[in-house]
Amino acid sequence: MNVIQALMFTGAAIGGSLLAALYVLQEKLLYHPTIPxxxxxxxxxxxxxxxxxxDLVTQDSVRIHAxxxxxxxPKQAPTLVYFHGNAGNIAHRLPDVRQHYQSGFNVLMVSYRGYGSSDGFPTEKGMKMDAAAALEYIRDRNDIVDIERIYLFGRSIGGACAIALASMPGTRDAIRGVIVENTFTSTNDMIDTVLPALRFAKPFNRNNWNSLDAIKNVHVPIMIIRGLLDELVPPDHSMKLLAAASKARFTATHVVENGGHNDTWWQGGSAYRDAITEFLRRIERGD
Structure with missing residues (x-):
């Protein structure tokens, strides 16, 4: 074996090892339940x-917490099924949820598998089952909430979770609307922005969260909230999602000029809360 062949062999071995590591560890790159x-x-x-x-049990027998x-x-209030971002746990979202509570909403805060006190490990396939289990639970609680006034709310990857759930067969008649904030078109598109050096690995991504395709199958009204100072998700992702939501009964947007990826809800203040409230009122008026 000459030097050039040896270098090619070594390079191929290193590349193969890197690709194998990325394939095996990709969930650890995407989901961060221990941060902070x-x-x-x-x-x-x-x-x-x-x-x-x-405590809920999913279709694949994983126990999740909420x-x-x-x-x-509570039966006189609308209910949000709340899906958070990829880091931390539901306790870290309590200041945000308090705003929704003060607006008069019930909120089902969902802890994905592998997060908080839920069992299991996070994956796209599994988290979609977590979302379905959460909706099934709240639909069965007619003794507590008005099951005709259920909405989905998701931030960042939680927005992808909400869109995926709303696109599932049978969900159309179970929810009234969807609100997503600072969410993306797909994780493959995010790789182009955040980790362009890993573009070569996109064919092996099993956590694509392709919201751009899923949103095409959402029929209920959709509201897309975005912070113009989002340092992670490019602003054109929201506009692409909005354009793709062609089957939604109607769409709405709200922009927070000084909103970053994680603080749009805070920076938005009362106008942010009022926009969500008006979106729900518009749905319930039958506009």
Whole structure:
């Protein structure tokens, strides 16, 4: 073997090893349940919110955890099924959820598999089953909530989760609308932006979260919220999703000029809350 052949062989071996490592470890690159921590440091009652501790079992027999934050008269309020981003846990979203609570909503906060106190390990396939189990649970709680007023809310990868759930057969009649915030068209498209050096590995991505295709099968109204200072998801992703939502009964947008990827809800203030409330009112008026 000459020097050139040896270098080619070594390069191929290194490339193959890198590709194998990326394939095996891709979930650890995408999902971060331990950043900053997997443990719950607060609970809803620490924020003055009444709640029910919920354990669900998914289609593939994984136990996941959730909190159902409920109003004093929960059957008189709409309910958001809330899907968070790829890091941390539901306790880290309590300040945000308190805003929704103050707007008069019940909120089912879903802890994906491998997050918080849920069992299992996060994958796209598994998280879609988590979302389906959460919707099935809240649809069965007619004793607590008005099951005719269920909406999906998702931020970042949670938006991909909400869109995927809304696109599933049978979901159309189970929910009234979808709200997503700072979400992306697909993780393959995000690789082009965040990790362009890994473009070669996209054919091996098993966590594509292709919202651009899924949103084409969503029939209920969709609201897309975006922060113009989002440092992670390019702003054209939201516009592409909006254009692709051709079957939705109607679409709405809300822009937060100084909103970053993780703080749009905070920077948006009362206008952010009012936009969501008006979107739900528009649906319930039958516009």
């Amino acid at each position: 921590t997997r443990a719950y440091d607060k609970k809803p009652n620490d924020y003055g919110m009444d709640y029910i501790d919920v 909190w159902l934050v409920k109003q004093e008269r």
